[in-house]
Amino acid sequence: MSPRPFYQAALRGLHSLLNGFSQIFLQTHAGCGLLVLLAIAIGAPHLLAGALLGALGSTLTARWRGYPGADIAMGLYGYNGILLGLLLSLTIDWSALLALLIITSAALSSLLLAPWMRRMREHRWLPAFTFPFVALGWLLLWLTAPLHLPAQSEAVNAQASLSWLTSLEATVRGLGQVIFLDHPLAGLCLFIGLWLADRHAACWALLGSAGGLALALYQSWPTQGASAGLYGYNAALAAIALGQVHRRPWLPLLGIVLALLLQPGFSALGLPALTMPFILSCWLISASRRLLQQAADDCTPLPRRDKGLHPQDKTP
Structure with a gap:
């Protein structure tokens, strides 16, 4: 069996993943997505794993649910999950529970976005933008105290004029x-x-x-x-x-x-x-x-x- 179909599928998956990172800035460009990844690696490498986990969780959920392949390829089901992964990694110390929260919330972001996009196209709803990220982010930040999740300490830097x-x-x-x-x-x-x-x-x-x-x-x-x-x-x-x-x-x-x-x-x-x-x-x-x-x-x-x-x- 030729390995070409596997490589082609892997390349399409990578392209979709990078587009998800570029969609944070409302672009569909794999090169832009690669530079977003590079920016995370430079500015906060400890957030990179959460971002990738969020991207995979939201994109794989979209594929599992059979959402339009063109939307998945454009990265439209990736950016909300990425932002949730970044937010949770920034707020909570790494643990198995954090990984589960990122995957679950990223999956939920795709489940929220799909009907919104359908109504936007059929009934002229306003675009969702990053609303799934905001709504789920507020909920998760509110749950950090009841769940007794260990919060990361924030560094305070004095700034001159x-x-x-x-x-x-x-x-x-x-x-x-x-x-x-x-x-x-x-x-x-x-x-x-x-x-x-x-x-x-x-x-x-x-x-x-x-x-x-x-x-x-x-x-x-x-x-x-x-x-x-x-x-x-x-x-x-x-x-x-x-x-x-x-x-x-x-x-x-x-x-x-x-x-x-x-x-x-x-x-x-x-x-x-x-x-x-x-x-x-x-x-x-x-x-x-x-x-x-x-x-x-x-x-x-x-x-x-x-x-x-x-x-x-x-x-x-």
Whole structure:
């Protein structure tokens, strides 16, 4: 028996896995996915196993459930699982229970995403984006205390005042914070990956992250969070998503502003923001455009028709 089919299947599986990593940044590009993997290996190698486990758990579940092969190949059933694997690996010490939690939550993310995508295509639902990751992430973080899961200690780094060099580092760190990375070289890898996949998206991402840093400095938010890029990653994702769909630049700019304004509200609610500000900003803009379009269509006068009248009854 020829080994070629096995190699071809392995190559397709690898391609799908890398696309899953690139879909975190809304791209379908294996090279971008490879650079996302490299960024994790550089910035936080201890998170790499969790990311791979999450990718396998969500993708294999999609294959087991018989979801469309094209969606699986594009990595659409990989990115939520990857983000869950990263989040749980960052929060909880490694154990057999952690591995089980990653696999289970990644599988659940695919089960949640599939009906949402079907309704999006059939009934014009808004895109799910990373909502399965956010919903399951909030639930799992809430369960860490009742389950008595050992939490990882967080390192606190004192940050000096921002110079032009540290501001540049903070901007690329904003890209890294999408996947919980706080290393400028990791952020640079992500920018290069985006540039390979879509230069337009790379520029919007950098602008969104810079906007988050600028607002943090203007509002005198904590310098430590600003220099770590914590205020830029949602704005970067919103800019990428809206810049892909809308060619008018004011819509991605509006998405950046909305994401920045929404993010502090989650701290007030006692919830980790994760990527929910990005999701809400895109939903608000898309829903508003649909309502405006519907209102415009309703106000458009229909052509006059003499339906139901006999020809002799018409006024000459």
